[in-house]
Amino acid sequence: MDVAVQIKDAFPKRWCHLKKVLERTGPFCHPDFEPSTDVTNHFIMTTCKILVIGAGGLGCELLKNLALMGFKDIHVIDMDTIDLSNLNRQFLFRRKDIGQSKAEVAAKFINQRIPGCNVTPHYNKIQDFDECFYRQFHIVVCGLDSIVARRWINGMLISLLTYDDDGDLEQSSIIPMVDGGTEGFKGNVRVILPGISACIECTLDLFPPQVTYPLCTIASTPRLPEHCIEYVKVIQWPKENPYEAAIDGDDPVHINWIYEKASERANQFNISGVNFRLVQGVVKNIIPAVASTNAAIAAACTTEVFKIATSCSVPLSNYMVFNDVDGLYTYTYEAEKKDDCLACGQTAKVLEIKSTEIKLQQLIDQLTESYQMKNPGVTTSINGKNRTLYLPTVSSIEEQTRENLKKNLGDLGLENGSEINVADVTSPNTLVFVLKVASESMQVE
Amino acid sequence: MIKLFSLKQQKKDGEATPKVGNQKKASAAQLRITKDINELNLPKTCNTEFPDPDDLLSFKLIICPDEGFYRGGRFVFSFKVGPNYPHEPPKVKCETPVYHPNIDLDGNVCLNILREDWKPVLTINSIVYGLQYLFLEPNPEDPLNKEAAEVLQNNRRVFEMNVLKAMRGGCVGSTFFERCLK
Numbered sequence: 001m002d003v004a005v006q007i008k009d010a011f012p013k014r015w016c017h018l019k020k021v022l023e024r025t026g027p028f029c030h031p032d033f034e035p036s037t038d039v040t041n042h043f044i045m046t047t048c049k050i051l052v053i054g055a056g057g058l059g060c061e062l063l064k065n066l067a068l069m070g071f072k073d074i075h076v077i078d079m080d081t082i083d084l085s086n087l088n089r090q091f092l093f094r095r096k097d098i099g100q101s102k103a104e105v106a107a108k109f110i111n112q113r114i115p116g117c118n119v120t121p122h123y124n125k126i127q128d129f130d131e132c133f134y135r136q137f138h139i140v141v142c143g144l145d146s147i148v149a150r151r152w153i154n155g156m157l158i159s160l161l162t163y164d165d166d167g168d169l170e171q172s173s174i175i176p177m178v179d180g181g182t183e184g185f186k187g188n189v190r191v192i193l194p195g196i197s198a199c200i201e202c203t204l205d206l207f208p209p210q211v212t213y214p215l216c217t218i219a220s221t222p223r224l225p226e227h228c229i230e231y232v233k234v235i236q237w238p239k240e241n242p243y244e245a246a247i248d249g250d251d252p253v254h255i256n257w258i259y260e261k262a263s264e265r266a267n268q269f270n271i272s273g274v275n276f277r278l279v280q281g282v283v284k285n286i287i288p289a290v291a292s293t294n295a296a297i298a299a300a301c302t303t304e305v306f307k308i309a310t311s312c313s314v315p316l317s318n319y320m321v322f323n324d325v326d327g328l329y330t331y332t333y334e335a336e337k338k339d340d341c342l343a344c345g346q347t348a349k350v351l352e353i354k355s356t357e358i359k360l361q362q363l364i365d366q367l368t369e370s371y372q373m374k375n376p377g378v379t380t381s382i383n384g385k386n387r388t389l390y391l392p393t394v395s396s397i398e399e400q401t402r403e404n405l406k407k408n409l410g411d412l413g414l415e416n417g418s419e420i421n422v423a424d425v426t427s428p429n430t431l432v433f434v435l436k437v438a439s440e441s442m443q444v445e
Numbered sequence: 446m447i448k449l450f451s452l453k454q455q456k457k458d459g460e461a462t463p464k465v466g467n468q469k470k471a472s473a474a475q476l477r478i479t480k481d482i483n484e485l486n487l488p489k490t491c492n493t494e495f496p497d498p499d500d501l502l503s504f505k506l507i508i509c510p511d512e513g514f515y516r517g518g519r520f521v522f523s524f525k526v527g528p529n530y531p532h533e534p535p536k537v538k539c540e541t542p543v544y545h546p547n548i549d550l551d552g553n554v555c556l557n558i559l560r561e562d563w564k565p566v567l568t569i570n571s572i573v574y575g576l577q578y579l580f581l582e583p584n585p586e587d588p589l590n591k592e593a594a595e596v597l598q599n600n601r602r603v604f605e606m607n608v609l610k611a612m613r614g615g616c617v618g619s620t621f622f623e624r625c626l627k
C-alpha cells in the first residue's frame with residue numbers, strides 16, 4: 001500500500017477543506033479554473049516542489065503552513081544556527097536545539113510531526129547553489145531579513161528565464177517568488193512573476209533605506225555617527241583585527257571595541273551621537289521581530305503559494321502591506337515593473353551620465369549611490385579587447401587602475417553607447433550598463 | 446493571468462534544456478570572472494599578481510605558507526581561465542618546483558575541485574583556499590609525486606627534512622629543486 005493511501009486512511013478527513021476549494025467551483029474562482037481531484041492528489045501532493053528560503057521567524061510559520069496544507073516536497077535553506085533569543089517565536093526549535101542548524105532542526109520537526117511530508121534541509125547560504133539547483137523548484141517562498149539575499153535570489157530567478165526565437169518569454173521557465181517581510185508590527189507580502197511583474201530590483205526603493213555608505217565618505221568625510229561606526233567596522237577592524245576574528249555582533253567585547261574606536265573617530269570629526277546601542281544596531285542590523293506579525297504574513301504567503309500552485313484563484317497583484325500597530329490595516333496595490341530594471345529589464349540597462357568629461361570616480365559614485373552598490377568593479381570592452389577600468393578588491397589591480405579614477409571617461413575610451421560591466425556583491429551576476437550621455441542621442445545597434 | 450500548474454508539470458517532466466540568452470555582449474566567462482575577481486577575499490598568506498590588469502583571465506597566485514611543512518616558502522601558481530568558465534574550471538599550474546605529494550615536477554596540481562569535483566558554483570576563491578590547504582595538509586592518499594607521498598606516509602620527520610632541503614635549493618633523491626624560500 002502506498003504511503004499516500006496509508007495516510008489518507010489514518011486521517012480520513014484530513015484534506016476535506018482542500019477538496020472543498022479544489023474539487024468544486026465557486027464565485028471567487030479564477031475564470032479558467034477547472035475543479036478536479038488531480039490538483040490535490042497529483043500536483044500539490046506529488047509533483048509540486050517548493051523552496052522555502054529562511055527558517056527563522058517567517059520560515060517556521062511557512063514550513064508549518066505549507067506542510068499542513070498538503071505540500072509534501074519542500075526544501076528549506078538557512079545558513080543560521082539557533083540562538084536562545086529565537087525561541088519565543090521560532091516554534092520549531094527547543095532549548096536543546098540551540099547551536100544547531102535552523103534548517104535541519106526545522107525539517108526534522110516537520111517531518112516527524114506531519115505524516116507524509118518530506119522537508120529537505122540545506123544548512124547553506126543561498127549563494128552556495130547554482131542555476132541547476134534553483135531550476136528544480138516550482139515556487140520559491142522567501143522569509144528573509146536581508147535585502148542583499150532577496151536581491152540575489154531575485155537575480156537568480158531572473159537569470160533562469162528563457163526566451164523563444166521571437167524574443168517572447170517562455171512561461172515554463174518562470175519560477176514565481178512569494179516574498180514575505182516583517183519589521184516589528186509591519187509586514188508585507190508580494191508575489192513576483194519574474195520577467196512578468198515587478199521584481200525586487202524594480203521596487204528597491206520600497207525597502208527601508210540601506211545602511212551602506214560610500215567607502216570614500218566613511219573614510220574621508222564622515223558626517224554621521226553611523227559613518228564612524230561603519231568606518232571602524234569596515235576599515236579599522238580588518239586592519240587591526242583586535243580579536244583575530246570576524247566581528248561577532250553578539251559579543252559585547254567586540255561591540256565595545258567598535259564603540260570605543262567609533263567614539264574616538266566621532267570626536268576627531270566633531271560628530272555626536274555615537275552610543276553603545278547605535279553601534280549594536282548598525283553592526284547587527286537589528287530588526288525587531290513580533291510573532292503575530294510573522295504569523296499573519298506567513299499565512300498570506302502560504303495562501304499565495306496555494307493559489308499559484310493550483311490556479312484556483314487569482315494571485316495577489318502584487319504587493320500587500322500589513323500593519324497591526326494600532327488596530328489592523330492592510331492595503332494592496334500593484335507595484336510596477338520597471339522597463340530599465342537592473343535585474344529584469346530586458347533592454348540593456350541605461351546609465352545616464354552628464355558627459356564623457358566626468359571622471360571615472362564620479363561614475364562609480366553614481367553607481368554606489370543610485371543602485372546602492374557596495375564596492376563595484378568596472379570593466380569594459382574597447383574594440384573587442386577587455387579593459388579593466390577599476391577593481392577595488394585586488395590590490396595589484398587596484399594599484400594599476402587607481403589612476404583611472406581621476407581620468408575622464410572619454411580619455412578612457414568610453415563614449416555615448418559604450419557598455420560597461422559592473423561586478424558587485426549585491427548581485428549574483430555582473431551587470432551590463434549602456435552609457436548614455438544626457439545631451440546626445442543613443443547609438444545602440 | 447498565466448496558469449502555471451499545467452505548464453510547470455510539462456516543464457518538470459520534460460526537463461527542457463534552457464537556452465542561453467544572446468543579449469549579452471561580454472562573454473559569460475568574462476562577466477563571471479569579473480565578478481569572481483572583484484570578490485576575491487584572500488587569506489593573508491596569499492597574494493595575486495595580474496601582469497595585465499585588463500586580462501582578468503590570466504593571473505598568478507602566490508602562496509607563502511605561515512605554518513606547516515612549507516612554512517617560509519614562496520610558491521607561484523598560474524591561473525588560466527578558459528572561455529567555458531565556469532562550466533569548466535580554470536587551468537592551474539604550480540610554477541615553483543616543489544617537493545609535494547600532490548604537485549608533480551611539471552607543476553600539475555592534484556586538487557579535487559580543479560577536476561572532478563568542480564562545480565560552476567565554485568569560484569576562484571574556492572580554488573585559492575583549496576591550494577592553501579594543500580600546503581597545510583599534503584595528502585599522501587592521492588599523490589602526484591609518489592616518492593614524496595611514500596616518504597610522508599612512512600616518516601614525517603624525513604619528509605619534513607626533504608621539504609626543507611628542496612625549499613633551500615638542493616637535491617632530493619635525483620631531483621634538483623630551486624631555492625624558493627622567501
Ligand SMILES: [Zn+2]
Pocket residue numbers: 198199200201202203337338341342343344345
Ligand atoms: Zn525588475
